[in-house]
Amino acid sequence: MSDQTSFSNAERAEVLTAALPYIQKYRGHIVVIKYGGNAMISEELRSQVMEDIVLLQLIGIKVVLVHGGGPEITNLMERLGKQAQFVDGLRVTDAETVDIVQMVLSGKINKTLVRLIGLRGGKAMGISGADDQLIQAEMKDPQLGFVGKITDVNIQPVLDLLEKGYIPVISTVGCDLSGNIYNINGDTAAAFIAGALGAKRLIMMTDIAGVLRDKNDPSSLIPQLSVEEASALFREGTIAGGMIPKVECCITAISRGVDKAIIMDGRVPHSILMELLTDEGAGTMLTR
Numbered sequence: 001m002s003d004q005t006s007f008s009n010a011e012r013a014e015v016l017t018a019a020l021p022y023i024q025k026y027r028g029h030i031v032v033i034k035y036g037g038n039a040m041i042s043e044e045l046r047s048q049v050m051e052d053i054v055l056l057q058l059i060g061i062k063v064v065l066v067h068g069g070g071p072e073i074t075n076l077m078e079r080l081g082k083q084a085q086f087v088d089g090l091r092v093t094d095a096e097t098v099d100i101v102q103m104v105l106s107g108k109i110n111k112t113l114v115r116l117i118g119l120r121g122g123k124a125m126g127i128s129g130a131d132d133q134l135i136q137a138e139m140k141d142p143q144l145g146f147v148g149k150i151t152d153v154n155i156q157p158v159l160d161l162l163e164k165g166y167i168p169v170i171s172t173v174g175c176d177l178s179g180n181i182y183n184i185n186g187d188t189a190a191a192f193i194a195g196a197l198g199a200k201r202l203i204m205m206t207d208i209a210g211v212l213r214d215k216n217d218p219s220s221l222i223p224q225l226s227v228e229e230a231s232a233l234f235r236e237g238t239i240a241g242g243m244i245p246k247v248e249c250c251i252t253a254i255s256r257g258v259d260k261a262i263i264m265d266g267r268v269p270h271s272i273l274m275e276l277l278t279d280e281g282a283g284t285m286l287t288r
Helices: 009-026 043-058 070-079 095-119 156-163 186-197 227-236 243-255 271-277
Strands: 030-035 062-067 124-128 135-139 148-153 167-171 173-175 181-183 201-206 224-226 260-265 284-287
Touching: 009 271, 030 043, 030 186, 043 062, 043 095, 043 271, 062 095, 062 156, 062 186, 070 095, 095 124, 095 167, 095 173, 095 181, 124 156, 135 181, 135 186, 148 186, 156 167, 156 186, 186 201, 186 243, 201 243, 201 271, 224 227, 227 243, 227 284, 243 260, 243 284, 260 271
Parallel strands: 030 062, 030 201, 062 167, 124 167, 135 173, 201 260, 224 284
Antiparallel strands: 135 148, 173 181, 260 284
């Protein structure tokens, strides 16, 4: 099916017509996409995700791309002879490491994504959470070093870029009033940014299909959850491990004004388009 010649012109027209109600639904609205992990490492998938984002922009959806880059940070640290350390899933970030984080996120990855969007006909501008104090933060825990806890969001720079027709591409570093730079969890940053924007959707691209009733059974995907149902699954232990912070971030986003939040497998080709422009969607949707 990947061969374009397998579709007739009539079939292509039918696909476009079927997407029309969804285009009308989202046109003019803000969608925040949290992007990272395996979907970012694979060059082929990365190109495909950027194509999907450009398509969304071209049909009038206001896309904000928030990205992490943990694997690339670890990779550069190893090349520099520095061992990565984690406590409860958070990277211990000393003064040297926060410089590496800023170089990788706000430099290499951010500008690569902006360039890829531009090559596909999109219009993007890269900024960091430290620009104009977009993500304001304080030290989360002294034993973690320069790992930040978000205290406030100055969303005006993002609104300005959207108004000018750009896709804001945001690297997740933050700063405090003294100018210290902090490593910010990408999922948390996306939740706060989406909330400040009153986004219609927050899409969290991960390396798992979504929330599963049985973690060993991909077919046990739960397509939709209310915040109350998610809280019950926390208590039961169904939502566990690495899925806990992702669901918590979705709940944070909804509590801050986001309409709906989705956790999806970013390794699936065109998963963003499937979520926004089809009946079935993709992943697990959290609602009020």
